[in-house]
Amino acid sequence: MATRITLPQLGEGIEAGDIVNVLVSAGDVVRKDQALAEIETDKAVVEFPSPDDGRITKVSVKAGDHVKVGALLFELESGAEKREPTESVREGERAAKNPSASVAADRERAGSVAVGAGRSAQGPPPPVAAGGTSEVVRLPQLGEGIEGGDVLNVLVKAGDAISKDQSIAEVETDKAVVEVPSPVSGRVAELLIKAGDHIKVGADLMCVDIAAASGTAPEAPMAAPPGPIPAAAATEKPAAVPGPPRAPGGPQPPAADGRQVPAGPATRRLARELGVDLTRVRGSATGGRITIDDVKAFVRSGGMAAAAGGGAGHVPAAQPLPDFSQWGPIERKPVSSLRRKIADQMAVAWSAPMVTHFDEADITELEAFRKQFAPRVKEAGGALTMTTIAIKAVVEGLKEFPQLNSSFDAARGEMIVKGYYHISVAVDTPAGLIVPVVRDADKKSLRELAIELNRLAQRARDRKVSVEELQGGTFTISNLGGIGGTGFTPLLNPPQVGILGLARGSLRAVWRDGRFEPRLIMPLSVTYDHRVIDGADGARFTRRVARAFEEFAGALLDV
């Protein structure tokens, strides 16, 4: 009874995959959950487990094939058959004068024509006792005039399921290092050698329980090329893959340190520079190696935006521009690299689903306070601006709403909440927008902030800020109040998830304590990343920041 094994759904939205590696060949006896193939999707490389015990009767794919969900991969003759006595090469081999030696001799004969007694024999099946039989495997003749050697490495351990021809040990003779193949399939009952042993031809190597993993299957067609050793090797997989089959679509296990990504150092560096996750890039060179061109192509194709926006936003490729000169005179001016950087960053920002919430703060008292102390701060070399005060207000808000002080790792489905408050401040400079970062704003006094921000802004205008001073911000403030406006929708500064915009304050008649009073009202707005912040929290945060402005002078009493 052959079962057709088809490619299952590997994960949400994954419709197809590439066969990286076929781990079994026709005739192999496999066990449930044993990996049959490695399949690469655009998410990860997954091992594809066998649904049942049995024997592979047909392999319909090969490495490099692109297969769709539902495509036929293997045919499996399942479980029931394995109880029946199956053909074993043992008899055939016994018939040969020097049984195991013939296998070894094959191996010494070059190339893919690995025929010989061991492989072609399909003698009558020996009766297999219900309890299973075990056989002692001995060291075969390793070559002319070689009497023995030193065991370098034992490649199996007690309990392992092994298949015929699987290497069981490496033995070093004075000519060469030879791998000793197992003449039978089964389960290793007992190992009789260890690394370092000196053994002679005919020495006992191990006891194999033949019935344990069912009989040896008929051989694959002789023309089959030498492939990787299939079958039971799966039991040697790292402990990271316990019992149940790995969830399809799950991440590739040892990639933690990025070692698995096939890319040279320069390519990896470029990827970091561009913020590209190399595990998402498809390599075009041999062995799937990712080249510099692959990384650039990935960025151009919008893969980045998909990564940043979790696939939500997609930056369409720039549309071809018309010839504007047909309508009048034009001038083409190169834009600075700063401008290009801003453009890129804004395009990425735009891809996040964001919401802007508006509020206003009564800053009448605050403005009085600011005016009173500004001269003193100025003496110390600072500028007590509304932006400086906003840093304090924002930090207060962030402490209560840490989700606004986070980043969203869409690839891993995690929110990264930062334990520090580095506030980015948008500075309008002759060259364009520059956003330096005030570090550890929560640990600094208003005076210190005023001095530091003044210095940073000046350095930004002089284009003297270091790259480092532009990095690591957790939340941004953009104050356009000095210019005017009644409100605006600031754009996120990714990977941050929140930004505060301040517009110009104006005197308004406000109903207070039973009468109209002239009050200074400042409009403010907060744009937040709706993927991680809900509307209600966005509103609460905005109100909290507004309240911080309103109660600022009062709060100073407690400082």
Place this chain on the structure above:
Amino acid sequence: MAASENVRRAEIVVIGAGPGGYAAAFLAADKGKKVALVEDSSALGGVCLNRGCIPSKALLHLAKLINETREAREMGLSFADPKIDVATIRKWKGQVVDQLAGGVAGLCKSRGVQLVRGKAVFESSARLRIDGGDQGAVEFDHAIVATGSRPAVPPAFNIQDPRVMNSTGALQLDEIPGRLLVVGGGYIGLEMGTVYAALGSKVTVVELLDGILMGADRDLVRPLQKRLEGKFEAILLKTKVVSLETKKKGIDVGLEGPDGQKTLTFDRVLVSVGRKPNTEGLGLEKTGVKVNAKGFIEVDRKQRTADPRIWAIGDVAGEPMLAHKASREGRVAVEALLGEPAEFDNIAIPAVVFTDPEVAWCGLTENEASAQGRKVEVARFPWGASGRALTLGRTEGLTKVIYDPGTERVLGVGIVGVGAGELIAEGTLAVEMAAVAGDLGGTIHAHPTLSETLMESAELLHGTATHLFRKKKG
């Protein structure tokens, strides 16, 4: 008062002028930063230049010359036994070291790196005190700690007898002892043992574990071990030093091994059982830097410590303690702290043991693969099939390449044989570039050279190496 006049300012201060520290300082200066380099010892260059890589390799070169003149006899070339003038050897070795250390000082000067002599101790995350030398302080934006390591000498070996030495003592070459005991079968012990054996000492190595060079795959160690067994008096494995006693005629050493206990007498004992990071007495407790249980500073892939102003590189930042790892980390640290997208993301750190034959490896070893349960394919090319090895009279070598069975990507390379230390460079590049078997096999290698063994290992994977007729896997 005097101290406060002596406060220097630096954007980046580097502590320690070893291969990690000076690489970092030079790069930072080249990038336009104001850099100060603090060094406690009178000579620049750290352990590597003064009492590590360089003097040991100078002496190993002499050992090689001596051995080759002896081996040439079989090829029909006889030399008289060498006359060994220890004083001149010491002088020559000293000149090599001085020339390199002077070079480092010159490069400091021409790059405008401010050299500060004395021991640096952190007073805070922004200020160092300098003790001795240029007494005073350095205020900094960023510090890079590159204080290296020193020999670990267990208290039991500390018997206040100059005849019990560490690697520094052994490199001084005070005398050529009649009988030398090397405690520890790691690379430093074996290299120094090789030097002394060539100069005429009877060398015994004791090792606690059941093999020498335990970090390397056994098939690479075997040819070396065979040869050393011929050159050394004994290699005692699974053996422990249980006592040391100063006697007039030598050091009585009690050994306990598989055959029981015995006491042997040696003229000198070299203790090379490992190295310890220099993190004590640095004032790190005044900073946010975290140190792990073994005394190494904890760093991330950008070499950042837990203190945002402080970075650490080289031996003090963890294994493997190798000069080339230190200098690469130095460059990563500087670039990362200047905001460049640098990371220590290297896949392969080559390890070279400069014995005779040399042993070198990089990337994944077979031991590691089997510990991880990772399936690999290994192609071994024995040097018996290399024409070049035959012309050198040295066919005991082996080149092996470890591949990923699916993609045939080169995951690791191991070589034992003469010149392995130079040959490993190609393997390192292959691993780092994610080369596949076809890349190595399809690149023309000059003939006759030992580098052909790499090409042929790649061909072997496909079962058809020109000079070796053997089938790998069916």
